[in-house]
Amino acid sequence: MMSLREGDNTAFTELYNRFWRQLLAIAYHHSGDKVLAEEIVQEVFISLWNRRNELYVDNVAAYLATAIRLSVFKQYAKEKRRSQIREQIADPANQRWDEEQIYIRFQQQYIQGIIESLPEKCRLVFKLSREEGLSIPEIAQRMGIAEKTAEAHLTKALKELRLKLNRPYLWAILLSEIFRP
Structure with a gap:
């Protein structure tokens, strides 16, 4: 993590290559959607890179797996909220939003x-x-x-x-x- 914190692209690439398959499997297991799972894995790695200076992680594998699970659940919450909003704003005349x-x-x-x-x-x-x-x-x-x-x-x-x-x-x-x- 130390070399990643210093902006070492090689360290990031190594982490990505080491964990992306496992993380994709976790995301797919929880979401059931391959495209969504791929997007979540990418977002987690982007977040890791963007926050590399402020993160202090002892167990990278556990951190990434937890981040994937949280991202899937956040996605579910967003979709649930969007469904609620669709229902709230639905026009009696069935006007499409x-x-x-x-x-x-x-x-x-x-x-x-x-x-x-x-x-x-x-x-x-x-x-x-x-x-x-x-x-x-x-x-x-x-x-x-x-x-x-x-x-x-x-x-x-x-x-x-x-x-x-x-x-x-x-x-x-x-x-x-x-x-x-």
Whole structure:
């Protein structure tokens, strides 16, 4: 793991060649879908590479197997949630929603969940800023706090959203969709 942490492509290739078949078998066993299993294995290896500097793993095989299982279960949860959203937004006239609309709705609800999990003052500052369109001075005045404090709460909320979405380009687009006047 040490050479991988240092960005050694050879170490990564060695890990990939050593474990990909086993991981594919685990993913297929849990998902029953070969294409999905292949995608999950690729995503786990990409995540391993992207997080190589922050991971400290004693047993690489166990870590990767666990990551595969978690990814399969996350995929099930996503699909279940998408099915629920399809049912919620189904029009009585059976108007068809395309996959993009469903995905946007899913992301909007996911973002709303992140916002609701923020600490109380942080969430309030965020909502005043994004939903009511108040400026930092207006928020500070309404809440009776310093402008720097309001700014810090908003910064914290935005940072939390970026981290949880893990898609810097997507969060800005979706937030503008959610909080349109």
